[in-house]
Amino acid sequence: MKIIGISLLMMGCLMGFSLGIDILQGFDISQALYNAISPFRVMEIAELFVLFFLVFLFFTESVYLFIKQRKGNEGQK
Structure with missing residues (x-):
């Protein structure tokens, strides 16, 4: 279960990073999600x-x- 948790955590962090960069570039949230x-x-x-x-x-x-x-x-036991 640790492997699944770590994988999901890494995926969430990378998607958040990608969305953050898109938003900093001027895209709105819907366009950033579409890009992801x-x-x-x-x-x-x-x-x-x-x-x-x-x-x-x-x-x-x-x-x-x-x-x-x-x-x-x-x-x-």
């Missing part, structure tokens, strides 16, 4: 499938490791 998600708007279906598949594998592995670690700790 525009790379995903030009992706083809196959690229989106690969992206979501890799994200799914990342979360699945993290949850599996969390459950495995939790069951290992229960056996030691």
